[in-house]
Structure formats: structure tokens, C-alpha cells
Amino acid sequence: MTETIYKYQDVGRNYQKDLLGKWYKDLSTANEKKEPVAYLFISGNISELLEVFGFHLVYPEVNALQCGVRKVAGDFILKAEDTGYSPDVCGYVKNDIGLIINNNVGPFGKMPKPDLLLCTYSGCNTYIKWFEALAKFYDAPLFMLDVPYMWNGNIDADSIRYLTRQFSELIPLCEKISGKKFSMERLQEILGLSRKAEDLWVEILESSKRIPSPFDAFFEAVFFMAPIYVMRGKKECVDYYKMALEEIKERIAHQIGPVPKERFRVVMEGPPPWPHFRNFWELFKKWGVCCVGSTYSKVGGIWDLPLQGDVPSDKCFRHDPERPFETIAEYALNCYTNWSWDMRVRMMEKYLKDYLADGLVIHSVKSCRAFSVGQADVREYFSKKLNMPTLFIESDLADPRYFSEAQLKNRIDAFFESLAHKRGA
Amino acid sequence: MAKRFEEILDGCKQIVQDTNLSSVSDWKGARKSKKAIGCFPVYTPEEVIHAAGMLPVGLLGGGAIEIDYADSRIQSFVCSIARSTLELGLKGRLNILDGVVFPSICDVARNLAGIWRRNFPTMFVEYVHFPQNITSAHAVEYLVSELLKLKTGLERMSGKKISNDDIANSIKIYNENRALVSKLYQLRTKKPWAISTSELYTIIRTGRFIPKEKHSIILQSVLDAIEKRERKQRDSLRVIIEGSFCEQPPIELLETIEEAGCYIIDDDLSLSSRWYEEPIQLNGNPLESLAYAYVHNAIKSSVRHNHTKPRDIVLVEKFRELKADGVIFCSAKFCDPALFDFVLMKNTLEREGIPYISFEFEEKMSAFDNVRTQIETFVESIMFFA
Numbered sequence: 001m002t003e004t005i006y007k008y009q010d011v012g013r014n015y016q017k018d019l020l021g022k023w024y025k026d027l028s029t030a031n032e033k034k035e036p037v038a039y040l041f042i043s044g045n046i047s048e049l050l051e052v053f054g055f056h057l058v059y060p061e062v063n064a065l066q067c068g069v070r071k072v073a074g075d076f077i078l079k080a081e082d083t084g085y086s087p088d089v090c091g092y093v094k095n096d097i098g099l100i101i102n103n104n105v106g107p108f109g110k111m112p113k114p115d116l117l118l119c120t121y122s123g124c125n126t127y128i129k130w131f132e133a134l135a136k137f138y139d140a141p142l143f144m145l146d147v148p149y150m151w152n153g154n155i156d157a158d159s160i161r162y163l164t165r166q167f168s169e170l171i172p173l174c175e176k177i178s179g180k181k182f183s184m185e186r187l188q189e190i191l192g193l194s195r196k197a198e199d200l201w202v203e204i205l206e207s208s209k210r211i212p213s214p215f216d217a218f219f220e221a222v223f224f225m226a227p228i229y230v231m232r233g234k235k236e237c238v239d240y241y242k243m244a245l246e247e248i249k250e251r252i253a254h255q256i257g258p259v260p261k262e263r264f265r266v267v268m269e270g271p272p273p274w275p276h277f278r279n280f281w282e283l284f285k286k287w288g289v290c291c292v293g294s295t296y297s298k299v300g301g302i303w304d305l306p307l308q309g310d311v312p313s314d315k316c317f318r319h320d321p322e323r324p325f326e327t328i329a330e331y332a333l334n335c336y337t338n339w340s341w342d343m344r345v346r347m348m349e350k351y352l353k354d355y356l357a358d359g360l361v362i363h364s365v366k367s368c369r370a371f372s373v374g375q376a377d378v379r380e381y382f383s384k385k386l387n388m389p390t391l392f393i394e395s396d397l398a399d400p401r402y403f404s405e406a407q408l409k410n411r412i413d414a415f416f417e418s419l420a421h422k423r424g425a
Numbered sequence: 426m427a428k429r430f431e432e433i434l435d436g437c438k439q440i441v442q443d444t445n446l447s448s449v450s451d452w453k454g455a456r457k458s459k460k461a462i463g464c465f466p467v468y469t470p471e472e473v474i475h476a477a478g479m480l481p482v483g484l485l486g487g488g489a490i491e492i493d494y495a496d497s498r499i500q501s502f503v504c505s506i507a508r509s510t511l512e513l514g515l516k517g518r519l520n521i522l523d524g525v526v527f528p529s530i531c532d533v534a535r536n537l538a539g540i541w542r543r544n545f546p547t548m549f550v551e552y553v554h555f556p557q558n559i560t561s562a563h564a565v566e567y568l569v570s571e572l573l574k575l576k577t578g579l580e581r582m583s584g585k586k587i588s589n590d591d592i593a594n595s596i597k598i599y600n601e602n603r604a605l606v607s608k609l610y611q612l613r614t615k616k617p618w619a620i621s622t623s624e625l626y627t628i629i630r631t632g633r634f635i636p637k638e639k640h641s642i643i644l645q646s647v648l649d650a651i652e653k654r655e656r657k658q659r660d661s662l663r664v665i666i667e668g669s670f671c672e673q674p675p676i677e678l679l680e681t682i683e684e685a686g687c688y689i690i691d692d693d694l695s696l697s698s699r700w701y702e703e704p705i706q707l708n709g710n711p712l713e714s715l716a717y718a719y720v721h722n723a724i725k726s727s728v729r730h731n732h733t734k735p736r737d738i739v740l741v742e743k744f745r746e747l748k749a750d751g752v753i754f755c756s757a758k759f760c761d762p763a764l765f766d767f768v769l770m771k772n773t774l775e776r777e778g779i780p781y782i783s784f785e786f787e788e789k790m791s792a793f794d795n796v797r798t799q800i801e802t803f804v805e806s807i808m809f810f811a
Contacts, residue, residue, distance in 0.1 A: 084771055086764040086785070088502065093765070121557070125532045128557060128730050129765035135732065136769055142732050146558035148567070149535060158570040162556075165563040341539025366502045369761065370532035373507070377498040377540045394500070 006254065008247035012224050015240055019227055024108040030056040031112040036178040039114040039134065042300045044122030044147060044332040048190045048233045048319065049167065053178035058114065060130070062230060063099060063106055064092040064398055068274025070107040074400045091367040091398030093130045100137055115177050117142040118170075123149070123337030124370045141177070143170055147332050151340050154308040155333055163329035188321035190233035191328075195318045198303050200241035201228050202316070205304055207248050208292040209355055212262035214251035217355075218291035219281045220258055222272060229300040232319075263288030264419060267351045269378070270363035270371060271296045275400035283409055287416040291361075293351030295344065298336040305347060307334060337370045345378060352388060358419055359389035365397045389422075391415040430650040433643060434624055437631040444488075448634045449521050452480050460583060463525040464633075465510070465534055466671040467696050467728055468555055470715055473572060474526070475595040475637065476587050477579040482522060483633025483697060485673050487513050489789045498540060504759040505788035506672035507533045514545060524549030524582065526575065530671060530728035531762050549582050551575050557730040559720050568716035576712070592711035600704040602637045605644035607699060610691070612651065614747055617688035618658045619651050622666075623679045629698050630673075659688075662804050663749045666692035667740065667770065668756035668763040670726045674786045681793040682753065685800035686808075690747055693726060700724050727762035736766050737773035744779055750807055753800070754783035780807050 030037050038055040040047065047057055067073040076098025077091055083101070085094050104111040117140050121127035128144070135142040145166055148159045171182050204224060208217045215221070227240045251257065266284075268291045273280050284291075298304075307317045307330065317334050320327040336344065348360060360382050364372045376392065383390040393411050396402035440448050453459045461480040464471055471481035487509025495512040513519050525548060527538035538552040553571050556564035576587055606629060613620050628647055632640035664682070670693040682689060705718040723729055725739045744752065752774060756763035767783060774781050782803045784796055 084768040086767075088759050089761050089764050125529070125535070125728075126761050126765075129727075129762060132730070132732070132735070133765065133769060136735070136772075144558045144560075144730055144732060146556050146561065146564070146567075148554040148571075149529060149552065151538070151552040151554070152574075158567060162563055162567040162570075166558060166561050169561055169563075341536065341543065345543075364500060366500075369503065370536070372500060373503055373533050373536035374499075374540050376500055377543060380498060381543065 006250050006256075008243065008250045011247045012220070012244040015243055016223050016226050019231065019236055019240060023231060027056055027058060027112055028109045036115045037112045038116040038118050039131075039140075040118045041120055041122070041124070041127055042229045043120070043124060043127075044301060044335040044338060045120050046118075046145070046167070046328050046332060048187065048194055048328060049170070050118070050174065051190050051233050052183060052186045053174045053180045055116070055174070055178060056112065057230070058111060059230060060096045060134070061092055062226075063108070063111065064095040065274045066108050067095050067099065067106055068398050068400075069277055071275060071400075072107055073275055073398050076102065077399055088366075090126050090130075091396055093126065093133070095398050096130070097133065114138055114140045116140065116174070118145060119143065120145040120147055120332055122147045122332050122335050123339075124368075126368075126370065141173065143173060145170065145332070147338065149340070150333055150338055150343065153340055153343050155330055159333055160326055160329045163332055164325040167325055167328065184324070187324050191319045191321040191324055193235060193238055194233045195320065197228055197232060197237045197241050198318050200238070200245050201225070202304050204241070204245055204248050205297070207252065208290075210252065211265075211356065212255070212257045213265065213290045213292050213355075214248050214257050216258035216291050217297060218268040218272070218294035219284075221291075221294060221297040225297050225300070257290060259285055259288050259290055261288050262290045264359070264416060265290055265292045265355065265357045266359050266361050267291065267293040267295075267348055267355065267357045268361050268363065269295045269348060269375065271299070271365055271368060271397040272363070273365070273395045273403050274397055276395070276403045276405070279405060280395075280403075280408070283405075283412045287412070289416065292355035292357055293348075295336055295347060298347070301331050301335050302339075305350065308343075341374050341378070344374075345381065348378070348382070349386075359391065359415070361391045361415075362393070364392065364394045366394070366402055367396050367398050389415070389419055427649055428646055430647065430654045433647055433650060434627065437627050437643065440634055441627055441630045444490075444518065446482070446518075446521050446634065449480060449482055452636065453521065460523040461521060462549070462579075463519060463522045464697065465525065465527045465530075465537070466506075467530050467726060468528045468700055468719060468723065469526050469697065470553065470572060470575065470719075471637075471697075472592060472595040472599050472715060473575050473587070473712075474579065475598065476591040477576075477583055478585065478591075479523075479579065479583070480636060483630070483695070484510050484525070485630065485633060485695070486510060486788050488675070489791070490516075498544070499537075502759060503533055504672055504757050506757065507537050509788055511537065511540065511544075514541070522548070524551070526551045526553065528552075529554045531760075533761075534671075549578060551578050555729070556720060559729075559731060560733060564720045565713065565716045568719060569710075569712050572712045572716060589711050592715075593707050596705050596707060596711055596714065598637050598641075602632065602641045602644070603699050603701060604704065605641055605648070606632075608648060609644060610699070612648070614690045617661070617663070617690050618656050619654060621680075621683055622689035622692060622694075623676050623683065626676065626679060626692075626694050629695055632698055633695070660808075661686050661688040662751060662807055663688050663690045663747070664751045664753050665690065665740070665744060665747065665749050666694065666753050666755050668727075668754050668760070668767065669694050670696040670728065670763070672757035672760060672788065674755055674757075675788065675790055677793055678755070678786055678790065678796065681797050682755075682800055685797050686804035687753070687800060689753075690749060691743060696724060696726055727766040735769070737770045740770050741773060741777055741779065750780070751803065752779060752781040753803075754781060756783070756785050758785040758787050
């Protein structure tokens with residue numbers, strides 16, 4: 001049997017790879033060309049604002065996950081531990097320190113030095129410790145953008161005011177470093193592009209409501225989400241999502257999905273184990289599992305669930321050129337690990353229901369306590385209170401040493417066997 | 426008649442070793458109409474709770490408590506204090522508390538607040554975000570809004586308004602207490618033989634379970650009694666302890682460090698008792714005074730970002746000022762903030778030629794021989810080879 005090649009087949013995966021490749025290549029020459037470079041995080045970032053000043057953006061987290069996927073994270077982590085970092089602290093940070101010790105050369109090329117370290121620590125306090133360390137290594141100015149936690153389950157006026165006022169303190173610093181004046185028109189143009197990409201991305205995510213799902217909202221989403229988190233506000237990003245959506249439409253038209261025959265639909269909570277990504281996926285694939293919803297794909301921002309503001313509404317978040325600073329602030333607050341546990345639980349419940357899932361899989365990673373602490377408690381809630389089949393497994397997102405394949409396989413097999421049994425299949 | 430030091434210390438020991446929080450039930454009285462609020466370390470604004478007529482109670486972990494229930498709710502790769510505090514709650518040993526307040530010190534404390542809200546639905550659970558952009562002109566204003574939320578929540582619980590005068594009065598009481606604590610600390614730095622750190626720590630820790638007014642009386646009597654105490658000066662090393670700002674090491678660990686030949690002349694134990702470096706200046710709006718004090722005068726720690734003066738510089742300055750001989754990093758296992766800061770600080774110590782050692786502890790740690798040997802070697806290497 002010969003495989004049919006469709007027009008948009010694998011576009012989502014391949015075009016994303018090309019874009020990231022080009023982005024890394026641009027980074028490698030930024031210092032030489034004397035173009036400004038800013039380091040920042042994925043979660044709730046304010047990249048649109050930096051884009052106005054023409055900053056090249058470096059995401060240490062993306063570097064860390066790239067090192068994981070390309071199997072060099074283990075070495076970098078050991079290098080960092082040799083200099084005194086504890087085996088128990090976040091593997092992403094240690095990977096990044098190892099990269100610095102390695103003269104900032106990774107599998108993606110050489111990273112430029114930062115002219116600005118912008119720590120938006122949405123949902124992760126370890127980000128603070130991470131950038132404090134980078135400030136020591138690079139002797140670059142550090143701006144600590146303080147993002148309050150969404151403990152009360154809503155976007156409140158105090159937090160928005162605090163954030164927008166910090167933006168007005170950040171802008172002069174960006175002007176000084178980049179030598180460029182702030183332009184409101186340029187910002188609005190960028191935000192318009194962000195919004196376009198966001199609309200398209202949500203359409204892709206919601207395609208998983210179909211049975212069978214044309215898209216894996218975890219194992220595929222982690223690639224499909226790269227452009228929106230890394231190059232939001234650029235034209236290429238919008239182009240990417242147009243093409244990626246075409247691929248999804250094509251899959252729907254031809255009844256193709258991420259697994260040959262969809263047997264189980266699950267919601268995935270937690271990040272992937274990057275150093276063993278493929279093996280991990282295979283453990284699920286062989287059971288015909290499709291992840292129809294995931295929380296990790298919301299780690300940077302959330303566009304598919306209503307934003308709870310001081311005035312509740314059913315509107316989902318979008319960057320808005322008409323409310324530039326307010327929406328950038330809303331975005332900073334509204335990312336998954338900056339959500340309170342009540343909100344996180346509601347998201348999982350909603351995905352389980354709206355996407356007609358058979359169970360919840362919780363992948364708990366040691367490195368990221370912001371993600372993990374509370375997951376075991378949530379398992380209690382879903383399995384005991386809601387009677388939802390829930391699988392709880394542990395490894396790590398960065399450190400290859402914590403991935404025990406045989407153990408994971410046992411647990412995953414047992415879970416889906418029992419689901420199959422219950423169904424009488 | 427004035428009490429002897431040992432008598433006072435015994436009284437304190439009874440309070441801190443009592444796992445049933447009897448001091449809290451005694452305070453609440455027979456009718457239990459008064460409220461007590463648990464305070465997670467480090468920067469929980471006890472003054473606001475005190476002003477509400479409630480008793481702030483320190484949550485300092487579960488010591489050697491057996492973990493039977495918390496394991497099913499928190500993974501094993503998390504610090505002891507988070508797991509043991511939850512265990513205390515699940516075992517019903519914190520039932521005397523009417524609420525719990527968590528400050529934004531780390532991801533674990535933050536997420537624990539969420540776990541708490543789900544598992545103890547009848548308790549008042551609040552989370553306070555402390556600004557980390559302390560150079561922003563708007564940090565104080567933001568913190569005021571956070572403190573207001575806490576105040577409103579407490580008012581709703583008690584049904585009584587908290588006035589500005591109430592808060593100002595509580596700030597004064599806490600200022601006085603902190604001044605006495607700081608006097609005791611200074612005395613120990615100057616004459617570490619007069620009071621050991623395990624003794625000092627027991628006395629300070631007592632203040633987390635009784636009203637501050639009462640604790641201040643104890644502190645004053647300790648200061649008086651120490652004068653009459655005759656203790657011989659030993660030939661010990663003057664060391665600074667770093668890394669115990671939140672989770673507390675077992676008291677035996679402190680004793681081991683001292684027995685192995687060290688005078689602990691400064692530490693960050695139970696930092697909550699002295700989190701302002703100077704008395705809080707009252708100026709009009711007392712919540713603003715509190716917020717201003719956190720942003721501008723809070724004691725430096727690994728859980729408060731201050732880029733204008735990094736932690737390693739603070740440590741080196743302290744080392745010189747106190748004429749210390751070495752630094753002991755004593756960090757809780759799995760404590761991200763302490764373990765990340767350790768690397769930056771020890772790099773600077775190495776550059777400055779300042780001796781240090783480091784180890785991690787857990788609450789239920791029970792064997793101290795390894796630590797003893799490590800410290801004895803450290804002491805010898807400085808005394809005889811430096």
C-alpha cells in the first residue's frame with residue numbers, strides 16, 4: 001500500500017521547524033550586528049512591547065527544551081551540578097547554566113549575550129532565581145516585571161494597574177538600550193498580528209472536539225504552539241497558523257488523525273519529558289490514545305477559555321490594539337501556572353467534558369514545582385470525587401535521569417487496559 | 426522575684442515542644458470565641474491579623490511527624506515543611522486555627538495555599554502577593570491593595586471593622602517585640618557564650634505561639650536574666666548560618682553545630698520574627714507604612730528579590746561587619762530559593778577567600794554524626810591551617 005501525500009501534510013510540524021531554524025540563525029549574528037537582544041520567558045511574556053524596539057528575543061526555556069529534545073540536556077545539567085547546583089533544583093535552569101559554561105553554544109548554534117534581562121515571572125518564582133543567576137553571569141540590566149498570582153480567580157484592576165505602571169517604567173529602559181523611540185502605532189500593528197494568530201490557533205485547538213480528533217492537543221500541540229509563544233506579533237506567525245489550520249482542515253476532510261485509529265481520548269496535565277519525548281508518545285500511541293486537551297499548551301497564555309475579570313464575561317482573551325497596555329497586562333496574568341489551583345481544576349474539568357475525554361493523565365515533573373505541587377491532590381479530586389479515570393505518572397521535563405521507561409510503561413498499560421476492560425472492548 | 430534564665434527557658438521549651446498548640450487553645454479560652462490564624466513563613470503580615478484581635482500562629486512545620494496522609498497529596502520531591510504542615514492539617518492537629526495565610530515566597534508555598542483551600546473548605550485561607558519589583562514606584566501601592574484584601578477578609582470573618590488605630594497599635598507592639606529580639610541577637614553576636622543559639626532560637630520561636638505583648642515580657646526578662654548568668658567563653662569559631670529562613674532545622678542540628686566548636690553569631694532562623702530591619706515608621710496610613718517597610722526595609726532573604734543589592738554582597742558585608750570566621754549553608758532539602766542562592770553566594774565567598782561549608786537538612790533528620798564530623802573538620806581547618 002502506498003501512502004498518499006496530501007497538499008498540507010506535515011506543514012504544521014515542518015514549517016514550524018523552518019521558522020525556529022531561521023530565528024536561531026538570526027540570533028547567532030545579533031551581537032555582531034549590534035542589534036539589541038533581550039532574554040525573557042514564555043509564560044505571559046510581553047514580547048509585543050519588546051518587538052516595538054526591534055529586540056531579538058532569547059527564551060532560555062526554549063533553549064532548554066531544545067537541548068532536551070536533542071539529547072544534550074543531561075550533559076549540561078551535570079556541568080551545572082559540578083559548579084554547585086543541587087540535584088534537586090529545576091533542570092531547565094541547570095541546563096541553561098550548563099549552556100553558559102559551554103560558551104553558550106548549543107545544538108541550535110551560539111546564543112547572543114543579552115542587553116536586557118526581562119524577567120516576567122508569570123506563574124513561576126524559580127524564574128526569579130534563574131534570572132538573578134543570569135544577571136551575575138552576564139552583568140546585563142535586569143528588569144523584574146512583577147506579575148501577581150491569580151489567587152482570587154480573576155483579573156483584578158489592582159494587578160492591571162500595577163502591571164501597566166511597570167510597563168511605563170520599562171519603556172524608557174528599552175528606549176535607552178535599543179536607541180529607538182517607543183511608537184504606539186507600531187505596537188498596535190504588532191498586537192493586531194498577535195490577535196490574528198491567536199484566533200487561528202484557537203481554531204486548531206478546538207478541532208480536537210471532533211471524533212476522531214484530527215489533532216493531538218498535547219503531543220502535536222507542543223510543536224504547533226511554538227510560533228505563537230516565540231514569535232507572536234510577527235507576520236510569519238500569522239502565515240504559519242493559516243497553513244497549519246489548512247493542514248488540520250485537510251486532515252478532517254480525509255479523516256486522518258494523529259493515531260491511525262482513535263481508541264481513547266484523554267486530557268493531559270503537565271509538561272512533556274523532553275529528553276524522551278518520542279518514547280513517551282509511543283507509550284500512548286500504541287493504545288490508540290489521542291490527547292484532546294492539554295494544560296501544557298496553555299503554559300504561555302490562554303485564549304480558549306473565558307477571561308474572568310472584575311466584571312465577569314464570557315469573552316476569551318485576545319491581544320487588542322485598542323487596549324494595548326491593558327491587554328498585554330491581561331496576557332501576563334492569564335497563563336496556566338499563574339492560575340490558582342481552583343482555576344486549573346476548572347480548566348481540566350471543562351476540557352474533559354467539552355472534548356468528550358475518557359480520562360485524565362497527570363504527568364508530574366520534579367523540576368517544575370509550580371506545575372507539579374498540587375497535582376497529587378488534584379488526582380484525589382478527579383478520581384475520588386468525580387470518579388474520573390485518572391492516571392498519575394512521574395518523570396522530568398529536562399533531566400533524562402528521571403525517566404524510567406519500564407515503570408511508565410507498566411502504569412500506562414495498566415491504565416488503558418482497565419479502561420478497555422470497563423468498556424468491554 | 427526575677428526569674429532565672431534556666432526557668433524562663435524551661436517555660437519556653439514547654440510552649441515550643443507542645444505539639445497540641447495548647448498555648449493557642451489557652452489564649453482562645455473556654456468559649457473559643459477568639460480566632461487564631463496560622464502564618465506560613467516568611468513575610469506574613471502578622472500586624473494586620475493582630476489588629477483584628479486575632480492570634481497569629483507560626484506554621485513552623487511538623488518536626489518528626491510521621492507522614493501518613495500528605496503523601497497522597499504532595500509528591501516526595503517537595504520540602505518537608507510543605508508536606509508536614511499539610512500532614513498536621515490532615516491529622517486535625519491544626520483544628521484550633523480558624524484560618525491560614527500564605528505569603529508569595531516560592532512556588533511550593535503558593536501551590537500549598539491552593540491545596541489548603543481545597544482540603545479545608547471551612548477555613549479562612551488567604552494568599553498575599555509581595556512585590557518583587559521593589560524598584561518600581563508602584564510596588565508600595567500594590568502591596569497596600571493586597572493588605573487591604575487581607576484586612577477585608579479578616580473583618581468579614583470577625584464581623585468587626587479594623588481601624589487604622591488598631592493597625593498602628595499592632596505595629597507598635599510588633600516594633601517593640603522586634604527591637605527586643607534584635608537586642609538579644611546583638612547580645613549573642615557580641616557575647617555568643619552568654620546564650621547559645623539553640624537557647625536563643627527556642628526563646629524566639631516561643632513568640633510564634635503566644636501574643637507578642639506576652640512574648641515581649643519574656644524577652645525583657647531574658648535580657649535581664651542573662652546579665653546574671655555566668656558562662657565561660659570557649660575557643661569556638663564564629664560562624665554565620667544561611668538558608669534556614671523558612672523551613673526550620675531540627676534543634677539537635679543547631680546543638681550539633683555548636684558542640685562541634687562553633688559560635689553561631691548570626692543566622693536566618695525563623696526570619697518571620699524579625700523581617701524588618703528597622704522599626705516601622707508610622708505615617709498616616711498604617712497599611713501603607715507596613716507596605717513601605719516591606720518594599721524598602723525588609724530583611725534580605727532568598728525569597729525577596731533585590732537586584733540593587735544581591736544576596737552575596739549582603740553576606741560578605743555581614744561577614745566582615747560581624748568579624749565572622751566562616752559561613753555554614755544550612756538549607757532545607759528541595760528548597761529552590763536557598764539552593765539556587767547557595768551557588769551565587771559560595772562563588773563570591775570563594776573569590777573573597779571566605780571559608781564555608783554546606784549541607785542540606787530535613788525536618789525528620791535524626792542522625793547528626795556526619796554533620797558533626799563535617800563541622801569538626803571545618804573548624805579544625807580554619808583554626809589550625811588558616
